[in-house]
Amino acid sequence: MTASEVQAWFVREVLPLEAALMQFLRRSRRNTSDADDLRHDVYVRVCEAALKEIPAATKPFVFSIARNLVIDRARHDQVVPIEAVADLEDLSVAADVPGPDRSVAAREELRTLQSALDRLPPRCREAVVMRKIDGLSRKEIAARMGIAEITVRRHISDGMAIIADAVYGETPNTGKTP
């Protein structure tokens, strides 16, 4: 598989599983702060395998890699008993939440993005709005906000990371508006 084929597959089928994956990882580890590290390791292993051959069934594949990694870490730490590593039944429930094939209605997608936007710190949000919604250049944003272009860049790249966590990593609220 070429890198771009793997990329397309990864974006289409693996990223939509992230919310369920994070839920699983957080639940399985006592130290929830390393859920991000685990997510990263899961993605790297998944893509390593996909570069050889795209797995036929994405969800079970991703979760079996996640489970193995969690078990490895637990063994390594010798802290968490292996039984605590989330049983499979638990996992299949978690894994069923979003599913890669859910078709997100445009409106729902917009709501997800909007709530991602709302999560940004005020200045960062301002820069992202000017960039994405008003289509302004770095220079224009810098002028309007009265800050250096380099700062605009930082705001925007910070914004990207937060948006990625929000749109992929967070469990979508089930229809209920807060």
Next chain:
Amino acid sequence: MSAPVQEIVAQAAQWRERRDGNDWSETDQAAFDAWLNQSLGHRVEYWRIDAAWSRADRLVALKSPGVKRSPGTFRASALKGIAALIGTVAIGLAWTGYFDAPREKIYSTPVGGREILTLADGSQIELNTDTTLRTRVDDGQRTVFLDKGEAFFKVKHDAAHPFVVTAAGHRVVDLGTKFVIRNSGDRLEVSLIEGSARFEPLSDKNNQQPIVLTPGEVVIATADTITQKKKTEQMLADETGWRRGIIVLHRTTLAEAVAEFNRYNVRKLVIATPSLERTRVGGTFPVEDVEAFTRVAKQVLGLEVQEKGDEILISR
């Protein structure tokens, strides 16, 4: 030991941000490639950030319609454009700079023709068979009127000088893109290949919301309906086969295949036995090679092919 994940994510976002600017150089590209190739971990985090940031393109829909860049002048200029068309067809220069006086140029291809235009800003337009379009620059806006036919657009994005294609009562606003538009008169089809673009009606009468297209997305507008579809990269590559001078048929009905050949050829194929219309055919053919197609019809499908003046009849 590799960098902590947070650090990789931050770097991925910084690269993604840098790529958005119009000062992206070959040196940047080389440095970026080197970073990507350093580890699969870099690549994966970049893919994730890039995908999230592309999704965020849809936020454009939040732009309130009230603050569109002077829609009044847009409509006025469209009208002026038609008036100006008659007068300026002969002007040989177009698109020499953003701030020149509005001027318009018309380009067209005959049946079977194909032409590639490179504009002064570096954008490219490929005209397919039997296509007419006009280009125009005013108030810093780059406008193309696709009056009929089909064209592939590869736009040099410039947020300050939007690139807008107008066709059949709609417009497509580039947000950094490659896209194809086909205007068949009663049907307008916009397929997004790369980047993103906004599709919106020219007038607000139907209260239709702008649609932000991402790669693989297709909008089809007829007089009273708008439908959205998703196409795979392969499907889009097949449909833009004309850019390489080929027609790609893949389990295509004979009726559609015939219509496709007829776009490129003066001698028209006609299906004389209506029940054949839904027969499926496949294969790759040069757009002008009707004979190759009729040979397949004869030898593979066992059909009768008969020439009658400018028509080629296919029957059972």
